Amino acid sequence: MGYPHPSHPKETVVLSKHFGDPEARTYAGWVRHGGYEALRKAVGMSREAIVEEVKASGLRGRGGAGFPTGLKWSFMPKDVVRPHYLVCNADESEPGTFKDREIMRWTPHALIEGCAIAAYAIGAERCYVYIRGEFTEPWKVMNAAVEEAVAAGALGDDVFGSGKRIEIVLHRGAGAYICGEETAMMNSLEGRRGNPRIKPPYPAVAGLFGMPTTINNVETLAAVPHILNRGAAWYKALCLGNPKSTGTKLVSVCGHVQRPGNYEVTMGTPMRDILYDMCGGPPAGRTIKAVIPGGSSVPIMTLEEAESALFDYEGVVEKGSMLGSAGMIVMDDRTDMVYQIWRLARFYAHESCAQCTQCREGTAWTTRVLERILAGKGKQEDFQLLLDLSENMTGKTICVLSDSCAAPVVSGIQKFRSEFEAYIAGAREPSLAAV
Amino acid sequence: MSGSHGGTAGHGTAPAEEHIPVFTGPTRARLEQLFTKYPTRQACLLPALWMVQEARGWISEQAIGEVADVLELTPAYVKGVVTFYTMYHTHPVGRHFVQVCTTSPCNICGAEDVVKALLQETGCGELGATSPDGRFTVIEVECLGACGFPTPILVDDDFIENVTPEKVRGIVQRYQ
Amino acid sequence: MSDELVNVTIDGMQLAVPKGTPIIEAAKQAGLLVPHYCYHPSLPSPAVCRMCLVEVEKAPKLMPACVTTVAEGQVVHVNSPSAKKAREGVLELLLINHPLDCPICDQSGECELQDYTFQEGRPATRYQEFAKRYNPVEDFGPDVLYVPNRCILCTRCVRFMEDVADTPVLNVSERGDRAYIGIAEQQRLDHPWAGNVVDLCPVGSLLSKDFLHKARAWDLDKTASVCPGCTQGCNINIDTRDDVVVRIRPRPNLEVNRHFICDYGRMNYRWMNRGDRVEAPLVRDGGRHVATDWDTALDRIGQAIRGVSGSAVILASGRTSTESLGLVRLMLDGLEVTAAVQVPLGDEAPLAGIPGLALRRERAPNLAGAELLGYGVDGGETWREVSSAGLVIVLDAELGPEEEAALAAAPGLVIVLATLMPEARNAEMILPITTMAEENGTYVNRDRRIQRFQQAKAQPGMARPAWWIAGEVLAGPGPDASAPSTAAEAFALLGERWPLFAGITHGDLGYTGRLLTQAPAGVGSAR
Numbered sequence A: 001m002g003y004p005h006p007s008h009p010k011e012t013v014v015l016s017k018h019f020g021d022p023e024a025r026t027y028a029g030w031v032r033h034g035g036y037e038a039l040r041k042a043v044g045m046s047r048e049a050i051v052e053e054v055k056a057s058g059l060r061g062r063g064g065a066g067f068p069t070g071l072k073w074s075f076m077p078k079d080v081v082r083p084h085y086l087v088c089n090a091d092e093s094e095p096g097t098f099k100d101r102e103i104m105r106w107t108p109h110a111l112i113e114g115c116a117i118a119a120y121a122i123g124a125e126r127c128y129v130y131i132r133g134e135f136t137e138p139w140k141v142m143n144a145a146v147e148e149a150v151a152a153g154a155l156g157d158d159v160f161g162s163g164k165r166i167e168i169v170l171h172r173g174a175g176a177y178i179c180g181e182e183t184a185m186m187n188s189l190e191g192r193r194g195n196p197r198i199k200p201p202y203p204a205v206a207g208l209f210g211m212p213t214t215i216n217n218v219e220t221l222a223a224v225p226h227i228l229n230r231g232a233a234w235y236k237a238l239c240l241g242n243p244k245s246t247g248t249k250l251v252s253v254c255g256h257v258q259r260p261g262n263y264e265v266t267m268g269t270p271m272r273d274i275l276y277d278m279c280g281g282p283p284a285g286r287t288i289k290a291v292i293p294g295g296s297s298v299p300i301m302t303l304e305e306a307e308s309a310l311f312d313y314e315g316v317v318e319k320g321s322m323l324g325s326a327g328m329i330v331m332d333d334r335t336d337m338v339y340q341i342w343r344l345a346r347f348y349a350h351e352s353c354a355q356c357t358q359c360r361e362g363t364a365w366t367t368r369v370l371e372r373i374l375a376g377k378g379k380q381e382d383f384q385l386l387l388d389l390s391e392n393m394t395g396k397t398i399c400v401l402s403d404s405c406a407a408p409v410v411s412g413i414q415k416f417r418s419e420f421e422a423y424i425a426g427a428r429e430p431s432l433a434a435v
Numbered sequence B: 001m002s003g004s005h006g007g008t009a010g011h012g013t014a015p016a017e018e019h020i021p022v023f024t025g026p027t028r029a030r031l032e033q034l035f036t037k038y039p040t041r042q043a044c045l046l047p048a049l050w051m052v053q054e055a056r057g058w059i060s061e062q063a064i065g066e067v068a069d070v071l072e073l074t075p076a077y078v079k080g081v082v083t084f085y086t087m088y089h090t091h092p093v094g095r096h097f098v099q100v101c102t103t104s105p106c107n108i109c110g111a112e113d114v115v116k117a118l119l120q121e122t123g124c125g126e127l128g129a130t131s132p133d134g135r136f137t138v139i140e141v142e143c144l145g146a147c148g149f150p151t152p153i154l155v156d157d158d159f160i161e162n163v164t165p166e167k168v169r170g171i172v173q174r175y176q
Numbered sequence C: 001m002s003d004e005l006v007n008v009t010i011d012g013m014q015l016a017v018p019k020g021t022p023i024i025e026a027a028k029q030a031g032l033l034v035p036h037y038c039y040h041p042s043l044p045s046p047a048v049c050r051m052c053l054v055e056v057e058k059a060p061k062l063m064p065a066c067v068t069t070v071a072e073g074q075v076v077h078v079n080s081p082s083a084k085k086a087r088e089g090v091l092e093l094l095l096i097n098h099p100l101d102c103p104i105c106d107q108s109g110e111c112e113l114q115d116y117t118f119q120e121g122r123p124a125t126r127y128q129e130f131a132k133r134y135n136p137v138e139d140f141g142p143d144v145l146y147v148p149n150r151c152i153l154c155t156r157c158v159r160f161m162e163d164v165a166d167t168p169v170l171n172v173s174e175r176g177d178r179a180y181i182g183i184a185e186q187q188r189l190d191h192p193w194a195g196n197v198v199d200l201c202p203v204g205s206l207l208s209k210d211f212l213h214k215a216r217a218w219d220l221d222k223t224a225s226v227c228p229g230c231t232q233g234c235n236i237n238i239d240t241r242d243d244v245v246v247r248i249r250p251r252p253n254l255e256v257n258r259h260f261i262c263d264y265g266r267m268n269y270r271w272m273n274r275g276d277r278v279e280a281p282l283v284r285d286g287g288r289h290v291a292t293d294w295d296t297a298l299d300r301i302g303q304a305i306r307g308v309s310g311s312a313v314i315l316a317s318g319r320t321s322t323e324s325l326g327l328v329r330l331m332l333d334g335l336e337v338t339a340a341v342q343v344p345l346g347d348e349a350p351l352a353g354i355p356g357l358a359l360r361r362e363r364a365p366n367l368a369g370a371e372l373l374g375y376g377v378d379g380g381e382t383w384r385e386v387s388s389a390g391l392v393i394v395l396d397a398e399l400g401p402e403e404e405a406a407l408a409a410a411p412g413l414v415i416v417l418a419t420l421m422p423e424a425r426n427a428e429m430i431l432p433i434t435t436m437a438e439e440n441g442t443y444v445n446r447d448r449r450i451q452r453f454q455q456a457k458a459q460p461g462m463a464r465p466a467w468w469i470a471g472e473v474l475a476g477p478g479p480d481a482s483a484p485s486t487a488a489e490a491f492a493l494l495g496e497r498w499p500l501f502a503g504i505t506h507g508d509l510g511y512t513g514r515l516l517t518q519a520p521a522g523v524g525s526a527r
């Protein structure tokens, strides 16, 4: 549901059904809502059967890359000769995204149940949930919920009397966007700087502590109990667009809409419905100028692109962007695009882990060039410079943070060039002090 | 780059003071308990640093030495990790630490005005500085993951949503 | 790496390389240098500088050659337009914050940033109107300064300390473009192998205080040599300027020291520059020594040795070459000889990450060679022999007060071959010899690897290698005598007497030496 707003008829409310309902936070309350049935069922199934069910559902990773979840699980070694680990990615730091936070705040047991099922399915006895340091409230809620689950026998040495051992360890981050990248997260969990690792080796071969590891996003894992309860076919049928995108998706909408919040939609729902019906469109008297549909790391869409797109992995790509984390940033006609692109570049410059030359230096230089433009000191050559820098920063580094910095810059210049021109020509008041 | 994250970290030397060990008694016991949750001691580094910050408000060079000791690491190694993460303070901060999100989603909803109001009401004057009465330090941070509730701020461990410049005075008054 | 070979094509050249080889090493075999900064063959590869990006056909994007391994049928383009453009891009970014320090930078002339910029870079910076990053110079340790403004954050230094020295005293601090190499207040970069970070640094960011502003790289003459520090036998270059040794640096030898040397070895060169040397043959004339020419001296030593009866003692420095030890020993054939080398002892200091590499307790680079030639270790008992020997030869051995006293009381003939003037008034003659830095020769290390060192600087005055003196004596006077005139010829004489050396020539040893295989059974060692 469009928490903090009531559910909209065009939503398909599965994961968000109990957002805002304090009762769902407790173990007893969650069980009354049908919780932990799926885990009881799972520990009676074979590992392979669970993986097959998830594969058949078409569930894809909700952390940004959209990798098929069942397939990812199937990469884990069949025989558990060394410890296997599950890592739950609760670092949610992609600007515009705030869905995992609500899952943890309101339905912590949904996540715990999903983690437990996934851990069992991949042969892991321990799951680390990496929660970003700023999420103080979800941290407390999750801690309490894990304690309750252990006390109730849903976690521990003998999950629901099945003889299966599943432990969940909550791990607090400390302020680093990059730790949301899966290999950086593994380094961070190991007590290192959050530097992304080069692949190969892939996590399923040598991940956390060098052991076979699967990393999944909070929303991905929270969807798993529903798939086991209601069947892969049900999940797969939740599809209004491309058949490769199934299920429901939480969309975090922020910025210039009347009702910002989290909406849960069937994959393939028209973006128009989300923007106007669910969120109530732009504030009175305004029009939407631009939409960043998948968190700040994806290309900016014009209103026309956004209005014509279907909201699923393929539909958004077709209109020149990406679904990403489904954090939708809506900007109306008052928005200074150059300023906001600068602000995003500054974000990436601040968050670059500093390993790769292109990213470390490129994000900072990009930021400075944009700053110069905003200060009224821009030049025509700056367009080429920014595009060259962006090209140099795309597809050349260890992780895609570098590419992510380039995406809004390149799409911004392509789609909103006149706003840059206005600064350069002096037709617009400088909005930053001279550099 | 203009706009400061007001990082409390820096090249400089933090003030030296006598270091009273953190990992004794119950804190030590908590750490020992953590050791059982990870296959290596090193993995307890982030949690251990959180414990230091909880106990002392910031992480001094001597505290880094203590953490290195208990986790069998070197001080330089620990320092490299500490300075990677923006939530660890390598310098003392005000009694209340205020983090304001100003990344684009909040920025377009007026976050910079919230910053201005905070700097004024707390008396900090500028980002990263501590107010003369020692009560506050205010810094800008990147996306707090609550973009639908602009502007979110963190005062110590209290996550406060939908802050507007008008609400700032009331919030500041709650923290003495 | 396995024995299995795979076929790859690199810039049109076809080659077969072992499976598992990184492209950057395969390219080397094809004679192509893929520009790189973070990669170093003796360190784990983090692939962070992104300088080594190459085009690999069928790969969706450019691949880092340092961590991408070869695959059967792989086609690689090091110099394709896209790869070159990517490198140009990295250079442009590395230079934006780099100071224009070349004229005052010690790295100038051997700087990989300078080299590649010259090769690949774009001429003018587009990073105008922005201030460059500035951080003050930091004192990291006894011999290392850090100049952060020049740092390209390749992390070689951090990885060396962490992964090779197993003593992480350096870190990357902060992140983004605020990052720099840091150290903790309570720590120093004083590990016994720390100096290697200076060599590893591809730019002039880590500097040796010892070498600071001493010389420009292009004014240096480099000579391949072997460290005279201990029995490890690390390969080194002796860098001289105007015949003065200004620094010692490691020379790669994957079997012995990979790319490293210890700080003890690195700093152990000042004696090579000493000016107070024995420069002419001195013969005793009554109560004093007078200078003479070599013909006279050689005549006299020949006669003297022929006149000796009974036993003889040789006491040699552990830094003496195989050639000199061998020929001096041969010179005394016919006598009953007790021979020993001095072996100063120190603390062992291993380099944790490289098995088999350590600064050894035994600070005598040719101890193994000496033992193969029948020398024992001087443990004091040699000096007892002196009191009954008919002849004592001191071969550059260091004389402490006790040794001097024993020598002064020696009843037999005393001959001293020396680099520095000894306290030996009763010596029949004092003959000037060269140090290992002034001659060609070989050392045998503790693994019985025999390695060559070459002459790095001119000998002072009339000094000659000890093997030359012994060779002349052995050959005897006269126009037909055929004394060895080079170290290689001297070496060739060893094989007859010590079969372990038979069939090997200096030429066979190349720059990295070879293992001496065990002597066939029955053929005795010289003992």
Ligand SMILES: Cc1cc2nc3c(=O)[nH]c(=O)nc-3n(C[C@H](O)[C@H](O)[C@H](O)COP(=O)(O)O)c2cc1C
Binding pocket: A060, A061, A062, A063, A064, A065, A066, A067, A069, A089, A090, A091, A092, A093, A094, A177, A178, A179, A180, A181, A182, A183, A215, A216, A217, A218, A220, A221, A399, A400, A401
């Ligand atoms: C720079 C960067 C930041 C990321 N941040 C997050 C994040 O905050 N949360 C998340 O779930 N995934 C994040 N990801 C994606 C993860 O690397 C990974 O793909 C994901 O956790 C896998 O889970 P999934 O398959 O369930 O989506 C990020 C990736 C990159 C490159």
Ligand code: SF4
Binding pocket: A178, A195, A196, A351, A352, A353, A354, A355, A356, A357, A359, A360, A397, A398, A399, A400, A401, A402
């Ligand atoms: S692209 Fe940026 S964030 Fe990613 S590994 Fe490289 S430097 Fe770090």
Ligand code: SF4
Binding pocket: C150, C151, C152, C153, C154, C155, C156, C157, C158, C181, C200, C201, C202, C203, C205, C206
């Ligand atoms: S100091 Fe030198 S070796 Fe160390 S990271 Fe910087 S450039 Fe690399």
Ligand code: SF4
Binding pocket: C227, C228, C229, C230, C231, C232, C233, C234, C257, C260, C261, C262, C263, C264, C265, C266, C358, C359, C360
């Ligand atoms: S280990 Fe021995 S041989 Fe190697 S550099 Fe040090 S002193 Fe010289």
Ligand code: FES
Binding pocket: C035, C036, C037, C038, C039, C046, C047, C048, C049, C050, C051, C052, C053, C064, C065, C066, C067
């Ligand atoms: S040498 Fe390959 S990335 Fe640095």
